[in-house]
Amino acid sequence: MTTTALSPTRALPTSATRSLLACGILAGPLYVGTGLVQGLTRAGFDLTRHPASVLANGDLGWIQITNFVLTGLLTLAAAAGIRRVLPGRWGPRLLAGYGVSLLCAGVFRADPQDGFPLGTPAGPPSSVSWHGTLHFVCGGLGFAALVGACFAIGSHLTPARAWYSRISGVLFVAGFAGVASGSASPVAVLGFWAAVVIAWTWLATTSAHLMRRTVA
Template sequence: MTTAHTATAHTGTDAARACDRETSITRSLLGYGVIAGPVYVVVSLTEALTRDGFDLTRHAWSLLANGDLGWIHIVNFVLAGAMTMTFAAGLRRAHGGGWAPRLLAVYGLSLLAAGAFRADPAGGFPRGVPAGEVSWHGIAHLASGGIGFACLVAACFVLARRFARRGRAAWAWGSRATGALFAAGFLAVASGAGSAAGAAWANLAFTGAVVLGWAWISAVAVHAYRNA
């Protein structure tokens, strides 16, 4: 083998190694999107079923940040936000940029803010703590949640368009459905739904929408990981 051939072979090997390293990094980042949702949902549901006085039909998961054990949900918010932002970085590397990674990064940032700014006690939770005036951190929590949820819905439709352009009809329709259902669930709980029965239905619908949103993020992460 000539010197030129040897140099070419080494160059090709180095390029392959660099490519493998970049792919490995991208997949590692995307992997956080796979686990972010399951971790957040499992921890939140465990808290909801074990915390004294918490009622899934009356209380949003954000209220779990209150009380002596509130630190658990605050950490849950922070971990979910950090993992979502890491996933967004991986999606940017996999897709070469675009609006979807940016929107998901803002959603992750909103989760960090939700952990930093605790929701006000409401609906008798924590037990024995009456609902008082809306605090500044309660307002900040609601604002960060509203911005984050809007970005998640927008990301669903942005990726739906991308999937449609690539001929992935099922992924496109699934993303649109997720965005529409999440928006409907958020609007339902934000409206208060009038009666007690309506409020219970709206709260459960929003909880289901949150679970659906996380399931969509995990599915997109798995899809991107396989195609990285």
């Protein structure tokens, strides 16, 4: 796949473009950091058994809901910034789709499961609520958009960064496939946590790279 030279920023001043790209750097640490702090401190939550989505339940569920909304907005801002410095449109559009899916994840709460919050029966939910279904659907569409963004945005970067983007997308697919299969094994759950970190790291490093390439 050929790479395309970066185009200069167009509609926004460089300072505004850099601010938008900075949102792509901040989104990952906010999402992962907030999720890990909750995962290590909230009673009944186990990083080897539960995805971050179930943190939206319980008395402190508003923290994860806010986490989804804020990181969704930051991702949308990053997509706007990337659109200003890259010639292709599909990459930013797909990344924006992932941002919208994060907003939806905050609106449509995942169902309690496997002992979280405390008092929830062990194992998967006996029935899936309408909002739990929408959460899963929006998440699946958003993850597909994120993987597509890795490939589309990477096609406009240097060969090394293009391969890094593709590998990040493939690793995320592998991590998501483990939990999407219904497996609740610690390997699958931790693999998905790792995939999330990989994806956010890709967005942060790509945003930082593009910040350095904006016109001074």
